[in-house]
Amino acid sequence: MTARPVAPIIPSASRVLHRQGKPGAGGPIPLASPPGRPDVVYGFGRIDASGRVADRATIAALGWRGGDRLTLTAEAGVMVARRDPGGMVTVPARPYVVIPAALRRRCGLRAGDHVLLAAVPGQDLLAAYSFAVVDQAMLTHAPFPRSEGGWS
Numbered sequence: 001m002t003a004r005p006v007a008p009i010i011p012s013a014s015r016v017l018h019r020q021g022k023p024g025a026g027g028p029i030p031l032a033s034p035p036g037r038p039d040v041v042y043g044f045g046r047i048d049a050s051g052r053v054a055d056r057a058t059i060a061a062l063g064w065r066g067g068d069r070l071t072l073t074a075e076a077g078v079m080v081a082r083r084d085p086g087g088m089v090t091v092p093a094r095p096y097v098v099i100p101a102a103l104r105r106r107c108g109l110r111a112g113d114h115v116l117l118a119a120v121p122g123q124d125l126l127a128a129y130s131f132a133v134v135d136q137a138m139l140t141h142a143p144f145p146r147s148e149g150g151w152s
Contacts, residue, residue: 064126
């Protein structure tokens, strides 16, 4: 037996507006959050063998360009990059950040690791979190019901 796809049911705009008690109103639907730059832009990246990690959306949100100088710091499972005219690392022409090998070793990041990238435009910084750090945060603060030994 083969199932046939079911066509979506999409009400007309006038019908939706009428239900809201605003017949004929054709204005834009209000946004859930104010327009403008978000507080944090998230993305995912993978560290390659040369220490490069990138996500176009996070780098674009920061407005970093080739030639910008960065200062990188690290702690267990987390690398933080900040734009700094005196920084030792330069953003290349393509939108990515290079994490030097010594810094990768210090924070426990390895080639092939996937990381959660968090860009904070208001602070001009990019943080890369190992999934081990993200997993620990989820286990510590998760609103999900847990069974013994982890997730249910």
